[in-house]
Amino acid sequence: QAPDIQAIRTSQAVYKIKSDIRYAQSYALASQKMVRIDFDPSAERYSLYVEQAPGSWVLIADPLTHKSFIVDFTESHYSGVNIVNTNFDGVNNDLAFDAAGEPYSYAGTATALSAQGSVSLAGNVAIIVKQNTGKVSIQ
Numbered sequence: 311q312a313p314d315i316q317a318i319r320t321s322q323a324v325y326k327i328k329s330d331i332r333y334a335q336s337y338a339l340a341s342q343k344m345v346r347i348d349f350d351p352s353a354e355r356y357s358l359y360v361e362q363a364p365g366s367w368v369l370i371a372d373p374l375t376h377k378s379f380i381v382d383f384t385e386s387h388y389s390g391v392n393i394v395n396t397n398f399d400g401v402n403n404d405l406a407f408d409a410a411g412e413p414y415s416y417a418g419t420a421t422a423l424s425a426q427g428s429v430s431l432a433g434n435v436a437i438i439v440k441q442n443t444g445k446v447s448i449q
Contacts, residue, residue: 316390316433317433319387319388319389319390319391320391320431320432320433320435322387322388323383323388323391323431324431324435324437324448326381326388327356327381327429327437328437328446328448330347330356330358330379330381331347331405331429331437331439331444331446332446333358333373334346334347334358334405334407335407335411335413335444336411337358337360337370337407338360338407338408338409338411339407339409339410339411341360341409342409343360343361343362343409344360344361344406344407344408344409344414344420345358345359345360345361345370345406345407346358346359346361346367346404346405346406346407346414346416346420347359347404347405347406348404349393349396349402349404349405349429350393351393351394351395351396351402353382353384354382354383354384354391354392354393355380355381355382355383355384355393356380356381356393357369357378357379357380357381358370358379391431391432392431392432393429393430393431394430394431394432395430396427396428396429396430397427397428397430398413398414398415398416398423398427398428398439399415399421399423399424399425399427400415400417403415403416403417404416404417405427405429405439406420407444408420411444412442412443412444413427413439413440413441413442413443413444415427422441422442423439423441423442424441425441426438426439426440426441427439427441428449435448435449436448436449437449
């Protein structure tokens with residue numbers, strides 16, 4: 311029997327999101343700047359930004375491709391992966407990290423997470439981000 315291609319794509323997407331959240335946190339620590347992940351569930355994609363000056367966000371370059379850090383789940387190897395929503399102290403808020411690596415909810419302004427946050431994918435899979443530490447796990 312052939313493997314379930316959609317399950318494999320979803321699994322790859324989960325590990326990609328987890329890895330990219332950890333990268334964003336590491337980038338914030340290394341650069342000593344606020345970094346955010348702008349999730350766009352309606353377009354099935356997300357992008358990583360660094361705050362160059364207060365309120366001035368610039369796309370981060372992907373260390374592998376050296377292009378803008380945008381992950382698009384409508385591309386063939388992730389085709390069919392569906393970001394249902396994010397919940398970082400509010401549905402479809404973005405996730406940000408400060409210079410100390412602490413996680414924040416971002417919706418125009420950054421607020422320290424008051425509870426764990428999540429990125430939910432179709433197939434009842436979630437990537438969980440713990441408040442205070444930013445530890446990432448899969449549920």
